[in-house]
Amino acid sequence: MYDLVLKGKFLKGRKLIDGSIGVLDGKISRISTGELKGEETVRIGRGKVILPGLIDVHVHLRDFRQRSKETIRTGTMSALHGGITAVFDMPNTDPPVLDSSTFRRREAAFSGRAYTDYALSFLLNGNCDEAKKAQADFYKIFMGASTGGIFSSDFESDYFCAPGIVSVHAEDAGLIQKKPERPPEAEITAIKRALKAAEKFRKPLNICHVSTGGGISSILRASLPWVSFEVTPHHLFLTKKDYERNPLLKVYPPLRAEEHRRALWENFSRIPIIASDHAPHTPEDKENGAAGIPGLETEVALLLDAVNRGMLELQDIVEKMHGNPVRIFGIRNKGLEAGKDADFTVVDLKKEWMVKPEEFYTKAKWSPWEGRKLRGKVVMTVLRGNVVMEEDEIIGNPQGGRVDAGKGRA
Numbered sequence: 537m538y539d540l541v542l543k544g545k546f547l548k549g550r551k552l553i554d555g556s557i558g559v560l561d562g563k564i565s566r567i568s569t570g571e572l573k574g575e576e577t578v579r580i581g582r583g584k585v586i587l588p589g590l591i592d593v594h595v596h597l598r599d600f601r602q603r604s605k606e607t608i609r610t611g612t613m614s615a616l617h618g619g620i621t622a623v624f625d626m627p628n629t630d631p632p633v634l635d636s637s638t639f640r641r642r643e644a645a646f647s648g649r650a651y652t653d654y655a656l657s658f659l660l661n662g663n664c665d666e667a668k669k670a671q672a673d674f675y676k677i678f679m680g681a682s683t684g685g686i687f688s689s690d691f692e693s694d695y696f697c698a699p700g701i702v703s704v705h706a707e708d709a710g711l712i713q714k715k716p717e718r719p720p721e722a723e724i725t726a727i728k729r730a731l732k733a734a735e736k737f738r739k740p741l742n743i744c745h746v747s748t749g750g751g752i753s754s755i756l757r758a759s760l761p762w763v764s765f766e767v768t769p770h771h772l773f774l775t776k777k778d779y780e781r782n783p784l785l786k787v788y789p790p791l792r793a794e795e796h797r798r799a800l801w802e803n804f805s806r807i808p809i810i811a812s813d814h815a816p817h818t819p820e821d822k823e824n825g826a827a828g829i830p831g832l833e834t835e836v837a838l839l840l841d842a843v844n845r846g847m848l849e850l851q852d853i854v855e856k857m858h859g860n861p862v863r864i865f866g867i868r869n870k871g872l873e874a875g876k877d878a879d880f881t882v883v884d885l886k887k888e889w890m891v892k893p894e895e896f897y898t899k900a901k902w903s904p905w906e907g908r909k910l911r912g913k914v915v916m917t918v919l920r921g922n923v924v925m926e927e928d929e930i931i932g933n934p935q936g937g938r939v940d941a942g943k944g945r946a
């Protein structure tokens with residue numbers, strides 16, 4: 537007898553299977569094409585599909601001294617609402633996570649407040665001794681300044697001494713200073729420099745939010761198995777023209793000309809990770825030029841809408857927001873197989889809805905897609921065997937825990 541049985545259609549690899557998933561003690565116990573008996577059975581109706589719990593490897597949850605922008609609580613509620621079961625927290629907070637005692641404070645802040653599971657990061661800038669003490673799940677390096685203003689004075693040495701996988705914001709500091717509009721060259725130059733270092737050091741490197749044709753082609757050409765990268769939904773679905781109409785769309789790296797957006801789509805099958813770079817600000821901060829776009833509550837729906845338009849397949853979402861994040865960041869307790877956490881994202885591909893950011897859980901009550909009708913929606917989120925979001929409602933108390941990832945990696 538299982539604690540919970542999810543019955544319905546689910547995606548396993550490339551196959552859509554009709555069957556049951558048995559959950560015991562929060563873990564997947566059995567995946568079957570037949571009937572399983574549970575104390576509780578959740579039937580997933582027609583037109584809906586059970587996906588493994590989707591993971592967002594790039595979010596800014598603010599909190600600390602920036603609770604007016606977002607808190608761990610509102611940010612992770614927003615994630616559950618959008619169908620995300622684990623988030624990767626970025627360290628350019630106020631104060632930034634630059635030493636092991638701030639890292640411990642961050643860990644404590646998540647405990648009991650996070651609605652999703654989470655991975656914690658550490659910001660590298662000449663502080664590898666502290667990084668080793670912190671034992672983060674991943675390490676962040678800014679090659680040029682972004683929100684928070686801190687960037688690495690020596691990228692190569694920070695990357696070389698990082699105790700685990702590095703996520704890098706690749707925009708060249710010198711070029712940004714000369715050209716504050718951050719042209720494509722700022723990103724491409726930095727990516728090439730990062731690739732050169734990766735070739736030399738052969739250590740895990742994840743390049744964040746690639747937005748340019750030259751950037752993605754350089755990475756693909758280098759083809760280094762230990763180098764991965766992310767693309768954001770806003771760079772896939774918006775361009776510079778949208779920014780010219782709406783100054784709220786200021787973001788680093790900036791929205792690009794159509795040719796760059798097209799280059800991302802032309803290489804879509806080779807993009808390993810899609811992540812939101814969810815970056816909430818208060819309306820006042822946005823008015824004063826803060827860069828960042830909230831995305832946790834729209835990213836999966838935008839991709840489902842694109843599935844309906846024939847631009848990608850449902851399994852692409854699973855690959856780029858579950859399978860690859862699990863593999864690349866070495867998350868040991870996630871995956872759609874017996875023994876792993878019973879996390880699921882249930883989607884309704886046919887459901888039409890309108891983006892109304894005033895109904896979102898994030899404190900950033902705006903969205904680039906406000907008023908847009910989308911076809912496809914997340915209708916349920918399950919975290920370790922508990923239904924924690926259904927039909928836009930968050931259910932129960934925060935139950936998130938730290939993922940088992942990357943720790944102790946040399």
Ligand SMILES: [Zn+2]
Nearest residue numbers: 594596626813
């Ligand atoms: Zn970011």
